[in-house]
Amino acid sequence: MIHSQLDIINKLGLHARAATKLASTAGRFGCTIRTGKQEPLVDAKSVMSLMLLAASKGSSLIFEFDGEDEQDAFDAISDLLADYFGEGE
Numbered sequence: 001m002i003h004s005q006l007d008i009i010n011k012l013g014l015h016a017r018a019a020t021k022l023a024s025t026a027g028r029f030g031c032t033i034r035t036g037k038q039e040p041l042v043d044a045k046s047v048m049s050l051m052l053l054a055a056s057k058g059s060s061l062i063f064e065f066d067g068e069d070e071q072d073a074f075d076a077i078s079d080l081l082a083d084y085f086g087e088g089e
Contacts, residue, residue: 013056031067
């Protein structure tokens with residue numbers, strides 16, 4: 001299991017488009033991916049669950065990856081967040 005804390009750095013936070021990109025990226029992997037500001041964590045493959053987090057810019061989210069491809073999933077999601085969800089800022 002990989003347990004990590006990642007920051008939301010894009011200007012609009014985890015809004016609808018960013019949540020969709022995160023869920024889509026998470027959905028490419030077979031491992032379990034959970035996230036949230038605190039326990040209980042939510043399924044990162046669910047757009048609605050991600051939207052309910054209301055994570056604005058500067059929020060720190062806990063991520064847990066558990067399964068065969070957990071390292072690949074961690075790398076992909078870390079890259080997505082570091083790239084501002086492809087929004088440029």
